[in-house]
Amino acid sequence: MKRRELAGFAFFALLFCFLWLGALSLAESAEPAGLVRIEQSDVQGLKHTRSEALLDLLPRPLPADYTEAEIREFERRVRNLSLFDRVTVAVRDQTLAVEVQEKFTLAPILNFTSGSSPQDLNATGGLVEYNIDGGATALGALFNYSQRGANVEVWLSQHAYSPTRWAKEIKGAYTHNGIRFAESSTTWDRRRIGGEFELKAPFWYGSPLRFEFVAKVYREDIQEAKGTRPPSGTYIGLIPEVTWDRYHWNDLVPKGYRLSLELRPGYFLGPNQNRHEGRIKYLQAIPLGDMTVLMVNATAEAVNAGNVNHSLLLGSQVGIRGLSDNLFRNHAQTYANVEFRHAIQLAPRWAVQVVGFSDFGAYQTFTEDGKVKSWRGAVNAGGGARLIPTFLSNTLLRVDYARLMEPIPNTLVQVGITQYF
DSSP, X not given: OOHHHHHHHHHHHHHHHHHHHHHHXXXXXXXXXXXXXXXXXXXXXXXXXXXXXXXXXXXXXSSEEEEXXXXXXXXXXXXXXXXEEEEEEEEETTEXXXXXXXXXOEEEXXXXXXXXXXXXXXXXXXXXXXXXXXXXXXXXXXXXXXXXXXXXXXXXXXXXXXXXXXXXXXXXXXEEEEEEETTEEEEEEXXXXXXXXXXXXXXXXXXXXXXXXXXXXXXEEEEEEESOOOOOEEEEXXXXXXXXEEEEOOSXXXXXXXXXXXXXXXXXXXXXXXXXXXXXXXXXXXXXXXSEEEEEEEEEEEEOSSOTTSOEEEBTTTBOTTXXXXXXXXXXXEEEEEXXXXXXXXXXXXXXXXXXXXXXXXXXXXXXXXXXXXXXXXXXXXXXXXXXETTBTTOOEEEEEEEEEESSOEEEEEEESSXXX
């Protein structure tokens, strides 16, 4: 497909997606509902979070009239901040009564995954405070050893659930990656330093549509090459993203779905190369009982060919547990993770969750000179357990055992402090 045809196809695909999601939005927001008058608020249970940060999630400032659907959506947004493990919202005598149980929001970032060799392990350590300003703004930093090198990342991020303000995120990163291939002795070191600035549009009531825009830049240097040596240069890219968000977060039994589309046009200055990327992501939670849920996470993505440094990575850390990491650098890939989770309450704010899972997908790898190989498949099955302290934000102990059946039989024990997805 020629470049002009590809650009036209991408434009009409994005336009169709916008129109389709917009039509769904109008259909869902057309439900008739009576109005409830609310004159004041009564927020109980806050420790570090400001009550104004929660009231900012309302579609209109108090006092005002609200529909029942708007009250339900307000409760969903409070839950999705991930700052509370209990949220109740009710209207009594023209008073918005909100009661929450706040989590401890300073959380470690710890992760370890074994690899096919000691060089290919993945280890991460860091800290993130999810509520530095009492308004659900997160500040984090981490050090990571992955892809055979050391990586550092810092970020500051506002939550995206306000209907009245643009949320902002700024991120800086340094990465040092060892590039290798399954069927070649060619290797090199790839080093990048750069950052991102992201704007998230106000998340208006009456529509689950969300829009985000990211500007990204990094400097890429190639060192210690053995064999083919790709060029160094500077990347500049703009990333628009549209999300259809009907997801209700919960520590144990979430529900709903979220669908997002990213188109990432970019350019690599120096050798003057296109670096485009497209991605579709889908997440769904299907409750099967008070403590049981079926989770589905799916991704399809592709980049333009020509330079293997602009590629997608599939492995145990992201994608398919048991698949070798740092080896499959792909032109296109798709994968799905399916988990059956059942939780058992051990004590107030403590639970253990048993999990059965399967990951499966397909991918097209690059050769060292940027040529595309044929599709291959991968599938596994396994099980695991999570110890979940619901009073901590986004923190748990996860242990998974995976048996990879394709493309090469393998077993993997993976340990982390977040859910796999």
